[in-house]
Amino acid sequence: MAQRDIPKAYEPGAIEPRWAQQWVERKLYTPEVAAQQRAPDKPSFSLAIPPPNVTGSLHMGHMLEHTQIDILMRWRRMQGHRVLWLPGMDHAGIATQVVVERELAKQGLDRQQIGREEFERRVWEWKAHSGGTIKNQMIRLGASCDWTRERFTLEPALYRAVLEAFLRLYHEKLIYRGRYMINWCPRCLTALSDLEVEHQERDAKLYTIRYPIVGTEHSLSVATTRLETLLGDTAVAVHPEDERYRKFVGQKVLLPLMKREIPVLADEYVDREFGTGVVKITPGHDPNDFEVGRRHGLAEIEVMDDAARMNQNAGPYQGLDRFQARKRVLADLESQGLLEKVEPYRHAVGLCQRCKTLVEPRVSLQWFCKMKPLAEPAIQAVRDGLIKIVPENWEKVYLDWMERIHDWCISRQLWWGHRIPIWHCGDCGALTPARDSQVEVVNDRPQAASPPAECSQCGSGKLTQDADVLDTWFSSALWPFSTLGWPDQTPDLEAFYPTTLMINGFDILFFWDARMIMMGLKLLPQDWPVEKRIPFHTLYIHALVRDADRQKMSKTRGNVVNPLEITERYGTDAVRFTLAIMAAPGTDISLSEDRLKSYRAFANKIWNAARFIFMNLDKAEEASGESAEQILSGKFPLEPSNGERSWPTEPDLADRWICTRVMEVARAVEEALAGFRFHEASHQLYHFFWHDFCDWYIEWVKPRLFSEAGQPNRVAFRNLLCVFEESLRLLHPFMPFITEELWQQLPHKYESIALAPFPQAGKVPDQWEKAAQEMALVQEAIVALRNIRAEMKIDARRRVPGELAATEESVVELFRSQQEVIVRLASLTELKLSPDSLPAEGGVLRHAARFDARVPFSPDDLAVEVKRLQREKEKLGRQLESARTKLANQQFRRKAPQEVVRGLEQRQTEYDTQYQKVSSLLSTLEHRLGTDSAPSAGESR
RNA sequence: AGGCGCGUAGCUCAGUUGGUUAGAGCGCUACCUUGACACGGUAGAGGUCGAUGGUUCGAAUCCAUUCGCGCCUACCA
The missing domain is CATH 1.10.730.10 (Isoleucyl-tRNA Synthetase; Domain 1)
Structure with a gap:
């Protein structure tokens, strides 16, 4: 009875789910469990997963990433390393909140209506409902991670890590609060960091407007693309050395529509070449103008509310949204004769990465993280090669960005995330941090457990916690060590930190990789050497997965390939192999x-x-x-x-x-x-x-x-x-x-092939070394015989006799030793061997460098064979000629490496022999073709 | 504006530090259900390596210029 009767065709669907489940159940990928079967004899090899969005689902990018990670993890595990692939999920602040808000909207609700408490409850509910999706998908795809160590950024232990990090940085004054220009999404109603703004080139208009100079007949012409911000102008500026305008500096212009007198000032920021050389200054709504405004002590007038509707400062335009306002301002300027010209203009606009709403620069009271002091050691670590970035060119990108880094706006006006552990005094307004980083769980939700008892300034007990949460990337930045138990010095941290590897796409190089490096260096014990504080030794940046037309996959394009779906159709192994074999570094x-x-x-x-x-x-x-x-x-x-x-x-x-x-x-x-x-x-x-x-x-x-x-x-x-x-x-x-x-x-002796040793590269026994050459020679002979058969159109089913001849005795012996195989693989009836060259009579010949092959079969079309030989002779002639020319060149002989010259000499000899043989065979056949005088043979083809 | 990457066979791509006759997969052509596999076997056809110039004994590979794409970073209204 057959024991191993397996189906004729491979059916992945029938075997994969079974193994996927068993691997997880047996905890094979938990290093401690693996070690019971095979003690690791090599160092730890660890990697913290780039945590996917907890409520998301797997896309091809994940699958590529996980395939690459998994290949390395399985390989190292088989090699005997103590391997840990630590999995987990990210709470993904904005992304998740946007999704839940969308669900609310379907019921005609928004988060303000139901309140923070209820909203948070619903997000947790949503997380409970869809949070397992990616995990299940990963298991299904065979990711060899240790699920016993799974982590989530909002679980108590990691919440504590975030509080700890925040408080330390706060006490060191690396985290501060202030009113600055930030990027604001009027739909998400939150601040965004610079990185969360996507830039997109768009066609727009450049409007030139006349600002009348007070007390004169003159006016200054000012160009802008954002007409509606004019309402918040508090100055116009020219370059201090611009002769055209020098005389106006210090005078006032009348702000159109608002009838407000504003100063003309001089600032080096102005580019004399651009437009008219006069810039309107709107410190409340433009990052550059904000800087100019602070330099000159200008008022920062906000003309919009948080939803980007014009507010009371916009006078008659109050209540309009920013786009309507622009139209009305345009119409009004035109009717008042203040619009000088309108030109088409292409420029970049900023969009909210999550919802694609046009971002509004806005002055706002936010929390920031000072970056320069954190960036310096992070730059050094990469420069010194402590952290290797692969492919190399990303290292430059990393360094460029790090060297020009700006402070990071870390507060978000969201309700889903780590709430800032700072309390505001209701009496004096002072800030008081949490006493420590302890976390408690209330209603299944973690929160800071040590609120201050009283205000640090006035001692008041009227304290309320800051309403904002931290940018998701703040917690992600701690991931490689928070997941291993930091701030405690746990055995896991000892065993697996720094992680060996980080693998992710270039899109999060700044968002995540850079910040992990900065935070790792800053937060791990300062008495540890630098090389122990870095979060990973190597950062490998993988490519993007695109569709067959090389388009980026995106939901809006509708070209997203669902990994589970193609896996159903082709099998996980096939998809993995496809991704692996196509993953040349640097190419999508x-x-x-x-x-x-x-x-x-x-x-x-x-x-x-x-x-x-x-x-x-x-x-x-x-x-x-x-x-x-x-x-x-x-x-x-x-x-x-x-x-x-x-x-x-x-x-x-x-x-x-x-x-x-x-x-x-x-x-x-x-x-x-x-x-x-x-x-x-x-x-x-x-x-x-x-x-x-x-x-x-x-x-x-x-x-x-x-x-x-x-x-x-x-x-x-x-x-x-x-x-x-x-x-x-x-x-x-x-x-x-x-x-x-x-x-x-x-x-087998191991529970799984995953724990069996990976084949060791080594050296074959010395006496085997000729095998490769001999094999190649026999293969060449078989191919030559098959080739004759095919060219001569001998029926593939028909066995014919064959002959091989070589002048070298060892070659004849070799063929003799493999006679049976040659007969079989070339479909012969018998194989004749002779220690000589073969004549053309009575068969079709192939000449190789070290043997002749012949099938004694008369070609039914001699002309075909003659043509083929002519082509071969030509080709050999070209090769021979090229080799001769090179070898005749004294420069070549002198300058080229010896082995190159010798190799070419040897080849020349081979070409020469073959050329002679082919020539003589050809002339014999040509002669026969002539005497046979079959005129149709040559012309019919 | 700066930076990075790409352009090689009909298609999708390899090609380490310059050194045989530039490779692979798919597709294509012809033949073959031969004791696992037609999701197979055998044998083939197919490329002046985007363009130009240079360095070199020798260039797909190095340098310069140029054309065509793509991406990232940037405060030029």
């Missing part, structure tokens, strides 16, 4: 169905190779009455023992060759992965498994395998199985499901 990935199909085919190939092997294993068990273990007699698998890797017993040429290939591939995969070149590693594996292992090795082994009646030849089979098992281990980091499924059906 454009995902196409064709690629997915071909790697599903690859999975199927693996499946069917297994099927072939399993069938024979079953057969062997049946015939012998022994178990697989007995049949393999302790010589399986090829795992290292005492640090030395083991080899197949009684290896024949193909065994020796495939082992050298395994060595090459293991080394290549190792080097590629160490350098984050996932595509290179995948290519190696693909080519190895499909072409080397299946196309050549399995086919090669078949004659030997079937040489005994009733059951497969034991040695041949055991070696085949050993190589197959090792291939599964090579493939496992890339294709975890299919490899686990197949591997489990072989004898």
